[in-house]
Amino acid sequence: MGKLEGKVAFITGAARGQGRSHAIRLAEEGADIIAIDLLEQVSTIDYPMSTQADLDETVAAVEALDRRIVASKADVRDIEALTAAYRAGVAELGPVDIVLANAGIAQLGSAEPDPVVSFNDVIDINLRGVWNTVWPVAQDMIERGEGGAIVLTSSTQGLTGRGSDGSAGALGYAAAKHGVVGLMRSFANWLSPHNIRVNTVHPTGVETPMVMNEVIGKYIQDNPGAAAMVANLMPVDLVQPRDISNAIAFLVSDEGRYITGVTLPVDAGFTAK
Amino acid sequence: MGMLEGKVAFITGAARGQGRSHAVRMAQEGADIIAIDLCGQIDTVPYPMATPEDLAETVRQVEALDRRIVATQADVRDGAALRAAVDDGVAQLGKLDIVSANAGIASYGPVEELTDEVWDDMLATNLSGVFKTARAAIPHLKANPDGGALILTSSTAGIMGIANAGHYVAAKHGVVGLMKVLALELAPHMIRVNSVHPTTVNTDMIANQGTYDLFRPDMAAGTATADDAQQAFLSLNLLPIRWVDPVDISNAVVWLASDMARYVTGVQLPVDAGSVIK
Numbered sequence: 001m002g003k004l005e006g007k008v009a010f011i012t013g014a015a016r017g018q019g020r021s022h023a024i025r026l027a028e029e030g031a032d033i034i035a036i037d038l039l040e041q042v043s044t045i046d047y048p049m050s051t052q053a054d055l056d057e058t059v060a061a062v063e064a065l066d067r068r069i070v071a072s073k074a075d076v077r078d079i080e081a082l083t084a085a086y087r088a089g090v091a092e093l094g095p096v097d098i099v100l101a102n103a104g105i106a107q108l109g110s111a112e113p114d115p116v117v118s119f120n121d122v123i124d125i126n127l128r129g130v131w132n133t134v135w136p137v138a139q140d141m142i143e144r145g146e147g148g149a150i151v152l153t154s155s156t157q158g159l160t161g162r163g164s165d166g167s168a169g170a171l172g173y174a175a176a177k178h179g180v181v182g183l184m185r186s187f188a189n190w191l192s193p194h195n196i197r198v199n200t201v202h203p204t205g206v207e208t209p210m211v212m213n214e215v216i217g218k219y220i221q222d223n224p225g226a227a228a229m230v231a232n233l234m235p236v237d238l239v240q241p242r243d244i245s246n247a248i249a250f251l252v253s254d255e256g257r258y259i260t261g262v263t264l265p266v267d268a269g270f271t272a273k
Numbered sequence: 274m275g276m277l278e279g280k281v282a283f284i285t286g287a288a289r290g291q292g293r294s295h296a297v298r299m300a301q302e303g304a305d306i307i308a309i310d311l312c313g314q315i316d317t318v319p320y321p322m323a324t325p326e327d328l329a330e331t332v333r334q335v336e337a338l339d340r341r342i343v344a345t346q347a348d349v350r351d352g353a354a355l356r357a358a359v360d361d362g363v364a365q366l367g368k369l370d371i372v373s374a375n376a377g378i379a380s381y382g383p384v385e386e387l388t389d390e391v392w393d394d395m396l397a398t399n400l401s402g403v404f405k406t407a408r409a410a411i412p413h414l415k416a417n418p419d420g421g422a423l424i425l426t427s428s429t430a431g432i433m434g435i436a437n438a439g440h441y442v443a444a445k446h447g448v449v450g451l452m453k454v455l456a457l458e459l460a461p462h463m464i465r466v467n468s469v470h471p472t473t474v475n476t477d478m479i480a481n482q483g484t485y486d487l488f489r490p491d492m493a494a495g496t497a498t499a500d501d502a503q504q505a506f507l508s509l510n511l512l513p514i515r516w517v518d519p520v521d522i523s524n525a526v527v528w529l530a531s532d533m534a535r536y537v538t539g540v541q542l543p544v545d546a547g548s549v550i551k
Contacts, residue, residue: 185550188511188547188550189511189547189550189551192511192512192513192546192547193513195512195513197512197547204536232536233456233457233460233538233539234460234463234465234536234538235460235461235463236536239536243535243536246533246534247533247534247537249533250528250533255524255525255528256524256525257521258472258512258514258517258521258544258545258546259525259542259543259544259545260511260512260546260547261511261543261545261547261549261550261551262542262543264537264540264542265537265539265540266534266536266537267536267537268460268536268538269456269457269460269465269538269539271539272453272456272457272538272539272540273457273539
Protein backbone atom coordinates (compact mmCIF):
# COMPACT_ATOMS: atom_id res chain seq x y z
CA MET A 1 0.00 0.00 0.00
CA GLY A 2 1.52 3.30 -1.10
CA LYS A 3 1.87 6.26 1.20
CA LEU A 4 -0.26 8.46 -1.11
CA GLU A 5 -3.00 6.00 -2.06
CA GLY A 6 -6.11 7.83 -3.34
CA LYS A 7 -4.42 11.25 -3.47
CA VAL A 8 -4.33 13.61 -6.44
CA ALA A 9 -1.25 15.77 -7.07
CA PHE A 10 -0.98 18.86 -9.28
CA ILE A 11 2.57 19.25 -10.63
CA THR A 12 3.97 22.09 -12.76
CA GLY A 13 6.98 21.64 -15.02
CA ALA A 14 6.18 17.94 -15.23
CA ALA A 15 7.43 17.20 -18.77
CA ARG A 16 10.96 16.26 -17.74
CA GLY A 17 13.66 16.66 -15.09
CA GLN A 18 12.56 17.00 -11.49
CA GLY A 19 8.89 17.44 -12.39
CA ARG A 20 8.73 14.12 -14.23
CA SER A 21 10.60 12.42 -11.41
CA HIS A 22 8.09 13.81 -8.87
CA ALA A 23 5.16 12.59 -10.98
CA ILE A 24 6.62 9.08 -11.13
CA ARG A 25 7.63 8.97 -7.45
CA LEU A 26 4.20 10.13 -6.27
CA ALA A 27 2.49 7.71 -8.66
CA GLU A 28 4.61 4.90 -7.19
CA GLU A 29 3.07 5.81 -3.82
CA GLY A 30 -0.41 5.61 -5.31
CA ALA A 31 -1.22 9.19 -6.35
CA ASP A 32 -2.93 10.28 -9.56
CA ILE A 33 -1.33 13.22 -11.34
CA ILE A 34 -2.40 16.47 -12.97
CA ALA A 35 0.64 17.55 -14.97
CA ILE A 36 1.33 20.76 -16.84
CA ASP A 37 4.31 22.15 -18.68
CA LEU A 38 5.06 25.10 -20.97
CA LEU A 39 6.36 22.99 -23.91
CA GLU A 40 7.71 26.11 -25.56
CA GLN A 41 10.94 28.04 -25.67
CA VAL A 42 11.45 31.11 -23.47
CA SER A 43 13.37 33.69 -25.51
CA THR A 44 15.98 34.42 -22.82
CA ILE A 45 16.93 30.73 -22.49
CA ASP A 46 19.63 29.46 -24.87
CA TYR A 47 19.21 25.75 -24.12
CA PRO A 48 16.26 23.70 -25.41
CA MET A 49 13.22 23.62 -23.16
CA SER A 50 10.74 20.78 -22.84
CA THR A 51 8.56 19.45 -25.65
CA GLN A 52 5.29 17.58 -26.15
CA ALA A 53 7.36 14.41 -26.59
CA ASP A 54 8.83 14.95 -23.10
CA LEU A 55 5.39 15.34 -21.56
CA ASP A 56 4.19 12.25 -23.43
CA GLU A 57 7.02 10.32 -21.81
CA THR A 58 5.90 11.46 -18.34
CA VAL A 59 2.35 10.34 -19.17
CA ALA A 60 3.58 6.93 -20.32
CA ALA A 61 5.73 6.49 -17.18
CA VAL A 62 2.84 7.31 -14.83
CA GLU A 63 0.40 5.10 -16.75
CA ALA A 64 2.93 2.25 -16.65
CA LEU A 65 2.49 2.40 -12.86
CA ASP A 66 -1.27 1.96 -13.33
CA ARG A 67 -2.01 5.46 -12.12
CA ARG A 68 -4.08 8.05 -13.95
CA ILE A 69 -2.61 11.28 -15.32
CA VAL A 70 -4.14 14.31 -16.99
CA ALA A 71 -1.41 16.22 -18.77
CA SER A 72 -1.74 19.49 -20.64
CA LYS A 73 0.18 22.40 -22.02
CA ALA A 74 -0.02 25.50 -19.86
CA ASP A 75 2.19 28.42 -18.89
CA VAL A 76 2.66 29.18 -15.17
CA ARG A 77 2.83 32.88 -16.16
CA ASP A 78 -0.78 32.74 -17.34
CA ILE A 79 -2.99 32.24 -14.28
CA GLU A 80 -6.16 31.80 -16.34
CA ALA A 81 -4.73 29.10 -18.59
CA LEU A 82 -3.05 27.45 -15.61
CA THR A 83 -6.26 27.43 -13.58
CA ALA A 84 -8.20 26.04 -16.55
CA ALA A 85 -5.70 23.20 -16.93
CA TYR A 86 -5.90 22.48 -13.20
CA ARG A 87 -9.73 22.45 -13.26
CA ALA A 88 -9.77 20.14 -16.26
CA GLY A 89 -7.61 17.74 -14.28
CA VAL A 90 -9.87 17.95 -11.23
CA ALA A 91 -12.92 17.25 -13.40
CA GLU A 92 -11.34 13.96 -14.41
CA LEU A 93 -9.41 12.88 -11.30
CA GLY A 94 -11.17 14.61 -8.40
CA PRO A 95 -10.00 17.28 -5.95
CA VAL A 96 -6.31 17.97 -5.46
CA ASP A 97 -4.57 17.00 -2.19
CA ILE A 98 -1.00 17.87 -3.16
CA VAL A 99 0.53 20.76 -5.10
CA LEU A 100 4.12 20.78 -6.34
CA ALA A 101 5.13 24.18 -7.71
CA ASN A 102 8.17 22.89 -9.54
CA ALA A 103 8.32 24.72 -12.90
CA GLY A 104 11.36 26.93 -13.23
CA ILE A 105 14.07 28.26 -15.51
CA ALA A 106 17.76 29.09 -15.09
CA GLN A 107 19.36 31.55 -17.49
CA LEU A 108 22.98 31.12 -16.38
CA GLY A 109 25.20 31.28 -19.42
CA SER A 110 22.42 32.42 -21.75
CA ALA A 111 23.06 35.67 -23.65
CA GLU A 112 21.43 38.77 -22.16
CA PRO A 113 20.82 41.16 -25.06
CA ASP A 114 18.29 42.89 -22.79
CA PRO A 115 18.94 42.25 -19.08
CA VAL A 116 15.55 43.73 -18.18
CA VAL A 117 13.77 41.05 -20.17
CA SER A 118 15.95 38.32 -18.67
CA PHE A 119 15.25 39.52 -15.13
CA ASN A 120 11.53 39.81 -15.77
CA ASP A 121 11.33 36.32 -17.30
CA VAL A 122 12.89 34.57 -14.33
CA ILE A 123 10.82 36.49 -11.79
CA ASP A 124 7.69 35.82 -13.86
CA ILE A 125 8.24 32.08 -14.09
CA ASN A 126 10.12 31.21 -10.89
CA LEU A 127 8.23 33.50 -8.48
CA ARG A 128 4.98 34.80 -9.90
CA GLY A 129 4.42 31.37 -11.48
CA VAL A 130 4.52 29.82 -8.00
CA TRP A 131 1.90 32.21 -6.72
CA ASN A 132 -0.22 31.57 -9.82
CA THR A 133 0.02 27.82 -9.17
CA VAL A 134 -0.87 27.81 -5.48
CA TRP A 135 -3.44 30.60 -5.23
CA PRO A 136 -6.36 28.99 -7.12
CA VAL A 137 -5.77 25.52 -5.63
CA ALA A 138 -5.53 26.85 -2.07
CA GLN A 139 -8.99 28.40 -2.37
CA ASP A 140 -10.41 25.04 -3.38
CA MET A 141 -8.54 23.22 -0.60
CA ILE A 142 -9.96 25.59 2.01
CA GLU A 143 -13.49 25.16 0.68
CA ARG A 144 -13.15 21.37 0.59
CA GLY A 145 -11.95 21.28 4.21
CA GLU A 146 -9.81 18.16 4.01
CA GLY A 147 -6.39 19.74 4.36
CA GLY A 148 -3.57 19.44 1.88
CA ALA A 149 0.17 19.53 1.31
CA ILE A 150 2.02 22.01 -0.85
CA VAL A 151 5.73 21.93 -1.69
CA LEU A 152 7.40 24.83 -3.47
CA THR A 153 10.69 24.16 -5.23
CA SER A 154 13.20 26.78 -4.21
CA SER A 155 16.97 26.26 -4.48
CA THR A 156 20.22 26.65 -2.57
CA GLN A 157 20.01 30.07 -4.25
CA GLY A 158 16.86 30.61 -2.15
CA LEU A 159 19.02 30.53 0.99
CA THR A 160 22.33 32.03 -0.19
CA GLY A 161 23.64 34.23 -3.00
CA ARG A 162 26.94 32.37 -3.14
CA GLY A 163 28.74 32.49 -6.49
CA SER A 164 26.59 35.14 -8.17
CA ASP A 165 28.19 36.86 -11.18
CA GLY A 166 25.91 39.89 -11.29
CA SER A 167 24.08 38.81 -14.44
CA ALA A 168 20.38 39.64 -14.56
CA GLY A 169 19.63 35.94 -14.82
CA ALA A 170 21.63 35.00 -11.73
CA LEU A 171 20.34 37.91 -9.65
CA GLY A 172 16.77 37.29 -10.74
CA TYR A 173 17.08 33.57 -10.04
CA ALA A 174 18.30 34.14 -6.47
CA ALA A 175 15.69 36.86 -5.90
CA ALA A 176 12.88 34.62 -7.17
CA LYS A 177 14.05 31.59 -5.19
CA HIS A 178 14.38 33.69 -2.01
CA GLY A 179 10.93 35.09 -2.78
CA VAL A 180 9.54 31.57 -2.90
CA VAL A 181 10.58 31.17 0.76
CA GLY A 182 8.61 34.29 1.65
CA LEU A 183 5.60 32.95 -0.20
CA MET A 184 5.95 29.60 1.58
CA ARG A 185 6.07 31.15 5.05
CA SER A 186 3.07 33.37 4.32
CA PHE A 187 1.10 30.55 2.71
CA ALA A 188 1.88 28.35 5.74
CA ASN A 189 0.56 30.97 8.15
CA TRP A 190 -2.52 31.64 6.04
CA LEU A 191 -3.40 27.99 5.40
CA SER A 192 -2.49 26.24 8.66
CA PRO A 193 -5.95 26.68 10.29
CA HIS A 194 -7.22 24.57 7.39
CA ASN A 195 -4.65 21.82 7.96
CA ILE A 196 -2.90 22.73 4.73
CA ARG A 197 0.86 22.41 5.09
CA VAL A 198 3.37 24.34 2.98
CA ASN A 199 7.12 23.72 2.76
CA THR A 200 10.03 24.44 0.41
CA VAL A 201 12.76 22.13 -0.89
CA HIS A 202 16.17 23.54 -1.73
CA PRO A 203 18.08 21.39 -4.20
CA THR A 204 21.73 21.87 -5.04
CA GLY A 205 22.65 21.14 -8.67
CA VAL A 206 20.43 18.31 -9.95
CA GLU A 207 21.21 16.17 -12.97
CA THR A 208 18.43 17.47 -15.25
CA PRO A 209 18.25 19.07 -18.71
CA MET A 210 18.11 22.49 -16.99
CA VAL A 211 21.63 21.92 -15.64
CA MET A 212 23.13 19.27 -17.93
CA ASN A 213 23.28 21.32 -21.12
CA GLU A 214 26.02 22.90 -23.22
CA VAL A 215 25.08 26.45 -22.27
CA ILE A 216 25.43 25.96 -18.50
CA GLY A 217 28.37 23.57 -18.97
CA LYS A 218 30.31 26.21 -20.91
CA TYR A 219 29.33 28.89 -18.40
CA ILE A 220 30.72 26.90 -15.47
CA GLN A 221 33.87 26.06 -17.43
CA ASP A 222 34.47 29.70 -18.43
CA ASN A 223 33.71 31.22 -15.02
CA PRO A 224 35.81 29.74 -12.21
CA GLY A 225 33.75 31.80 -9.75
CA ALA A 226 30.66 29.91 -10.85
CA ALA A 227 32.15 26.73 -9.41
CA ALA A 228 31.26 28.18 -5.99
CA MET A 229 27.61 28.03 -7.07
CA VAL A 230 27.74 24.27 -7.52
CA ALA A 231 30.46 22.96 -5.15
CA ASN A 232 28.90 20.73 -2.48
CA LEU A 233 30.13 19.82 1.01
CA MET A 234 29.67 16.09 0.44
CA PRO A 235 31.87 14.59 -2.26
CA VAL A 236 29.11 14.49 -4.90
CA ASP A 237 28.88 16.79 -7.93
CA LEU A 238 25.18 16.59 -8.61
CA VAL A 239 22.22 14.95 -6.91
CA GLN A 240 19.59 13.01 -8.84
CA PRO A 241 15.99 14.14 -9.50
CA ARG A 242 14.92 11.12 -7.44
CA ASP A 243 16.62 12.57 -4.33
CA ILE A 244 14.42 15.66 -4.50
CA SER A 245 11.36 13.49 -5.20
CA ASN A 246 12.13 11.39 -2.10
CA ALA A 247 12.17 14.51 0.07
CA ILE A 248 8.89 15.69 -1.43
CA ALA A 249 7.26 12.26 -1.03
CA PHE A 250 8.16 12.41 2.67
CA LEU A 251 6.89 15.97 3.15
CA VAL A 252 3.51 15.36 1.48
CA SER A 253 2.85 12.00 3.17
CA ASP A 254 1.33 11.38 6.60
CA GLU A 255 4.87 10.90 7.89
CA GLY A 256 5.25 14.67 7.54
CA ARG A 257 1.75 15.41 8.86
CA TYR A 258 2.95 18.09 11.32
CA ILE A 259 5.74 19.56 9.21
CA THR A 260 4.89 23.00 7.86
CA GLY A 261 6.75 26.24 7.24
CA VAL A 262 10.04 24.37 6.76
CA THR A 263 12.89 25.11 4.35
CA LEU A 264 14.35 21.66 3.57
CA PRO A 265 17.70 21.65 1.75
CA VAL A 266 18.54 18.55 -0.30
CA ASP A 267 21.92 19.92 -1.16
CA ALA A 268 24.74 17.59 -0.09
CA GLY A 269 25.59 20.18 2.56
CA PHE A 270 25.97 23.11 0.13
CA THR A 271 24.30 25.63 2.43
CA ALA A 272 26.03 24.22 5.52
CA LYS A 273 29.48 25.11 4.13
CA MET B 274 11.67 -4.28 2.70
CA GLY B 275 12.25 -1.73 5.45
CA MET B 276 13.94 1.62 4.92
CA LEU B 277 16.73 0.66 7.38
CA GLU B 278 17.16 -3.03 6.60
CA GLY B 279 20.53 -4.30 7.89
CA LYS B 280 21.40 -1.06 9.70
CA VAL B 281 22.52 -0.67 13.32
CA ALA B 282 21.35 2.39 15.27
CA PHE B 283 22.64 3.80 18.57
CA ILE B 284 19.95 5.69 20.50
CA THR B 285 20.40 7.60 23.77
CA GLY B 286 17.49 8.20 26.13
CA ALA B 287 15.86 5.08 24.73
CA ALA B 288 13.94 3.92 27.83
CA ARG B 289 10.75 5.80 27.02
CA GLY B 290 9.24 8.79 25.19
CA GLN B 291 10.80 9.81 21.89
CA GLY B 292 13.82 7.52 22.36
CA ARG B 293 11.70 4.39 22.72
CA SER B 294 9.59 5.47 19.78
CA HIS B 295 12.75 5.92 17.67
CA ALA B 296 13.97 2.45 18.67
CA VAL B 297 10.67 0.81 17.79
CA ARG B 298 10.18 2.77 14.57
CA MET B 299 13.74 2.00 13.39
CA ALA B 300 13.30 -1.67 14.31
CA GLN B 301 10.08 -1.71 12.26
CA GLU B 302 12.20 -0.53 9.32
CA GLY B 303 14.67 -3.36 9.88
CA ALA B 304 17.39 -1.86 12.11
CA ASP B 305 19.06 -3.44 15.13
CA ILE B 306 19.40 -1.16 18.14
CA ILE B 307 22.04 -0.14 20.67
CA ALA B 308 20.05 1.55 23.42
CA ILE B 309 21.20 3.46 26.48
CA ASP B 310 19.40 5.41 29.15
CA LEU B 311 20.31 6.84 32.55
CA CYS B 312 17.35 5.03 34.13
CA GLY B 313 17.70 7.26 37.14
CA GLN B 314 16.86 10.65 38.59
CA ILE B 315 18.77 13.92 38.23
CA ASP B 316 18.16 16.07 41.33
CA THR B 317 17.26 19.26 39.47
CA VAL B 318 14.71 17.61 37.19
CA PRO B 319 11.20 18.27 38.50
CA TYR B 320 9.49 15.12 37.17
CA PRO B 321 10.16 11.39 37.54
CA MET B 322 12.75 10.22 35.03
CA ALA B 323 12.93 6.84 33.31
CA THR B 324 13.51 3.59 35.18
CA PRO B 325 15.22 0.26 34.39
CA GLU B 326 11.70 -1.14 33.88
CA ASP B 327 11.11 1.43 31.14
CA LEU B 328 14.29 0.37 29.34
CA ALA B 329 13.27 -3.28 29.69
CA GLU B 330 9.96 -2.40 28.01
CA THR B 331 11.85 -0.86 25.06
CA VAL B 332 13.87 -4.08 24.79
CA ARG B 333 10.67 -6.11 24.83
CA GLN B 334 9.06 -4.00 22.08
CA VAL B 335 12.12 -4.16 19.80
CA GLU B 336 12.52 -7.90 20.30
CA ALA B 337 8.82 -8.38 19.56
CA LEU B 338 9.66 -7.04 16.09
CA ASP B 339 12.30 -9.77 15.71
CA ARG B 340 15.15 -7.27 15.81
CA ARG B 341 18.17 -7.42 18.07
CA ILE B 342 18.79 -4.84 20.80
CA VAL B 343 21.73 -4.29 23.17
CA ALA B 344 20.50 -2.12 26.04
CA THR B 345 22.73 -0.64 28.72
CA GLN B 346 22.10 1.62 31.67
CA ALA B 347 24.50 4.51 30.99
CA ASP B 348 24.68 8.27 31.58
CA VAL B 349 25.36 10.59 28.60
CA ARG B 350 27.32 12.79 31.04
CA ASP B 351 29.83 9.95 31.52
CA GLY B 352 32.06 9.77 28.44
CA ALA B 353 33.77 6.53 29.46
CA ALA B 354 30.48 4.74 30.17
CA LEU B 355 29.06 5.91 26.85
CA ARG B 356 32.10 4.72 24.96
CA ALA B 357 31.94 1.33 26.68
CA ALA B 358 28.23 0.98 25.85
CA VAL B 359 28.74 1.84 22.17
CA ASP B 360 31.82 -0.35 21.83
CA ASP B 361 29.98 -3.27 23.41
CA GLY B 362 26.94 -2.74 21.20
CA VAL B 363 29.06 -2.61 18.06
CA ALA B 364 30.99 -5.71 19.17
CA GLN B 365 27.68 -7.58 19.47
CA LEU B 366 25.83 -6.19 16.44
CA GLY B 367 28.77 -5.83 14.09
CA LYS B 368 28.86 -2.15 13.07
CA LEU B 369 27.24 1.23 13.44
CA ASP B 370 25.26 3.16 10.79
CA ILE B 371 22.96 5.55 12.65
CA VAL B 372 23.15 7.65 15.81
CA SER B 373 20.15 9.31 17.45
CA ALA B 374 21.41 11.67 20.18
CA ASN B 375 18.04 11.96 21.84
CA ALA B 376 18.62 11.95 25.62
CA GLY B 377 17.47 15.17 27.26
CA ILE B 378 15.91 16.72 30.33
CA ALA B 379 13.65 19.68 31.03
CA SER B 380 13.56 22.07 33.95
CA TYR B 381 12.31 25.62 34.23
CA GLY B 382 12.90 29.04 35.74
CA PRO B 383 13.71 32.63 34.79
CA VAL B 384 17.42 33.11 34.11
CA GLU B 385 18.06 35.23 37.21
CA GLU B 386 16.69 32.46 39.42
CA LEU B 387 18.47 29.50 37.79
CA THR B 388 20.90 27.91 40.27
CA ASP B 389 24.34 26.76 39.22
CA GLU B 390 23.16 23.18 39.66
CA VAL B 391 20.10 23.62 37.41
CA TRP B 392 22.24 25.27 34.70
CA ASP B 393 25.08 22.75 34.97
CA ASP B 394 22.82 19.67 34.91
CA MET B 395 21.03 21.01 31.85
CA LEU B 396 24.16 21.81 29.85
CA ALA B 397 25.86 18.57 30.97
CA THR B 398 22.93 16.47 29.74
CA ASN B 399 21.38 18.30 26.78
CA LEU B 400 24.57 19.69 25.22
CA SER B 401 27.68 17.95 26.57
CA GLY B 402 25.77 14.65 26.48
CA VAL B 403 25.22 15.10 22.75
CA PHE B 404 28.91 15.89 22.25
CA LYS B 405 29.97 12.80 24.22
CA THR B 406 27.50 10.63 22.29
CA ALA B 407 28.86 11.84 18.95
CA ARG B 408 32.47 11.51 20.10
CA ALA B 409 31.93 7.90 21.19
CA ALA B 410 30.18 6.99 17.93
CA ILE B 411 32.34 8.71 15.29
CA PRO B 412 35.16 6.10 15.17
CA HIS B 413 32.58 3.39 14.48
CA LEU B 414 30.84 5.47 11.80
CA LYS B 415 34.17 6.24 10.13
CA ALA B 416 34.98 2.52 10.12
CA ASN B 417 31.76 1.86 8.18
CA PRO B 418 32.45 1.94 4.41
CA ASP B 419 28.82 2.88 3.75
CA GLY B 420 29.11 6.14 5.71
CA GLY B 421 26.47 6.97 8.29
CA ALA B 422 23.93 9.36 9.71
CA LEU B 423 23.88 11.30 12.98
CA ILE B 424 20.60 12.86 14.04
CA LEU B 425 20.79 15.28 16.97
CA THR B 426 17.57 16.07 18.79
CA SER B 427 17.32 19.79 19.29
CA SER B 428 13.98 21.59 19.77
CA THR B 429 12.02 24.59 18.59
CA ALA B 430 13.98 26.04 21.54
CA GLY B 431 17.09 25.45 19.40
CA ILE B 432 15.77 27.99 16.89
CA MET B 433 13.89 30.54 19.00
CA GLY B 434 13.78 31.77 22.59
CA ILE B 435 11.32 30.50 25.18
CA ALA B 436 10.97 32.51 28.39
CA ASN B 437 11.76 30.67 31.63
CA ALA B 438 13.91 28.11 29.87
CA GLY B 439 17.20 29.98 29.29
CA HIS B 440 19.38 26.97 30.10
CA TYR B 441 17.30 24.66 27.91
CA VAL B 442 17.29 27.17 25.04
CA ALA B 443 21.06 27.70 25.34
CA ALA B 444 21.74 23.95 25.31
CA LYS B 445 19.40 23.29 22.35
CA HIS B 446 20.94 26.19 20.36
CA GLY B 447 24.34 24.70 21.20
CA VAL B 448 23.25 21.40 19.67
CA VAL B 449 22.69 23.24 16.36
CA GLY B 450 26.22 24.64 16.44
CA LEU B 451 27.60 21.19 17.13
CA MET B 452 25.50 19.73 14.29
CA LYS B 453 26.91 22.26 11.81
CA VAL B 454 30.51 21.53 12.80
CA LEU B 455 29.99 17.76 12.72
CA ALA B 456 28.43 18.08 9.25
CA LEU B 457 31.56 19.89 8.03
CA GLU B 458 33.98 17.50 9.68
CA LEU B 459 32.26 14.28 8.63
CA ALA B 460 31.05 15.03 5.08
CA PRO B 461 34.29 13.70 3.50
CA HIS B 462 33.48 10.35 5.14
CA MET B 463 29.92 10.36 3.73
CA ILE B 464 28.59 10.73 7.26
CA ARG B 465 25.58 13.04 7.34
CA VAL B 466 24.63 15.11 10.38
CA ASN B 467 21.27 16.82 10.89
CA SER B 468 19.13 18.11 13.75
CA VAL B 469 15.41 17.67 14.38
CA HIS B 470 13.41 20.37 16.14
CA PRO B 471 10.22 19.10 17.74
CA THR B 472 7.50 21.33 19.10
CA THR B 473 5.78 20.03 22.24
CA VAL B 474 5.67 16.22 22.09
CA ASN B 475 3.28 14.06 24.08
CA THR B 476 5.83 12.41 26.43
CA ASP B 477 6.49 12.15 30.18
CA MET B 478 9.00 15.02 29.89
CA ILE B 479 6.13 17.32 28.96
CA ALA B 480 3.11 15.71 30.61
CA ASN B 481 3.94 16.79 34.18
CA GLN B 482 3.04 19.57 36.62
CA GLY B 483 6.29 21.53 36.16
CA THR B 484 5.62 21.89 32.44
CA TYR B 485 1.97 22.71 32.98
CA ASP B 486 2.99 25.51 35.38
CA LEU B 487 5.58 26.88 32.89
CA PHE B 488 3.01 27.20 30.16
CA ARG B 489 0.35 28.72 32.44
CA PRO B 490 2.22 31.48 34.32
CA ASP B 491 -1.20 33.14 34.73
CA MET B 492 -2.30 30.38 37.15
CA ALA B 493 -1.10 29.63 40.69
CA ALA B 494 1.78 27.13 40.76
CA GLY B 495 0.55 23.56 40.99
CA THR B 496 -2.99 24.33 39.85
CA ALA B 497 -2.75 24.14 36.03
CA THR B 498 -4.23 20.93 34.64
CA ALA B 499 -3.17 19.03 31.53
CA ASP B 500 -6.08 20.62 29.70
CA ASP B 501 -5.07 24.13 30.82
CA ALA B 502 -1.53 23.54 29.57
CA GLN B 503 -2.70 22.07 26.29
CA GLN B 504 -4.57 25.26 25.49
CA ALA B 505 -1.20 27.01 25.78
CA PHE B 506 0.51 24.34 23.68
CA LEU B 507 -2.14 24.87 21.01
CA SER B 508 -1.28 28.57 20.87
CA LEU B 509 2.38 27.73 20.13
CA ASN B 510 1.58 25.88 16.91
CA LEU B 511 0.38 27.12 13.55
CA LEU B 512 -1.48 23.91 12.78
CA PRO B 513 -4.53 23.49 15.02
CA ILE B 514 -3.02 20.76 17.23
CA ARG B 515 -1.96 20.66 20.89
CA TRP B 516 1.12 18.55 20.49
CA VAL B 517 2.70 16.04 18.17
CA ASP B 518 3.20 12.36 18.96
CA PRO B 519 6.61 10.72 19.46
CA VAL B 520 6.09 8.78 16.23
CA ASP B 521 6.02 12.04 14.26
CA ILE B 522 9.56 12.79 15.39
CA SER B 523 10.54 9.17 14.77
CA ASN B 524 9.25 9.37 11.18
CA ALA B 525 11.50 12.37 10.54
CA VAL B 526 14.47 10.66 12.22
CA VAL B 527 13.93 7.49 10.17
CA TRP B 528 13.73 9.50 6.97
CA LEU B 529 16.92 11.43 7.76
CA ALA B 530 18.68 8.17 8.66
CA SER B 531 17.59 6.41 5.46
CA ASP B 532 18.90 6.44 1.90
CA MET B 533 15.86 8.58 1.02
CA ALA B 534 17.90 11.45 2.51
CA ARG B 535 21.30 10.32 1.23
CA TYR B 536 22.31 13.88 0.27
CA VAL B 537 20.71 15.72 3.20
CA THR B 538 23.29 17.03 5.66
CA GLY B 539 23.77 20.13 7.79
CA VAL B 540 20.02 20.64 7.95
CA GLN B 541 17.79 21.78 10.80
CA LEU B 542 14.46 19.98 10.32
CA PRO B 543 11.60 21.33 12.42
CA VAL B 544 8.74 18.91 13.17
CA ASP B 545 6.85 21.64 14.89
CA ALA B 546 3.42 22.23 13.35
CA GLY B 547 4.77 25.57 12.13
CA SER B 548 5.72 26.82 15.59
CA VAL B 549 8.97 28.57 14.61
CA ILE B 550 7.43 30.60 11.78
CA LYS B 551 4.36 31.64 13.76
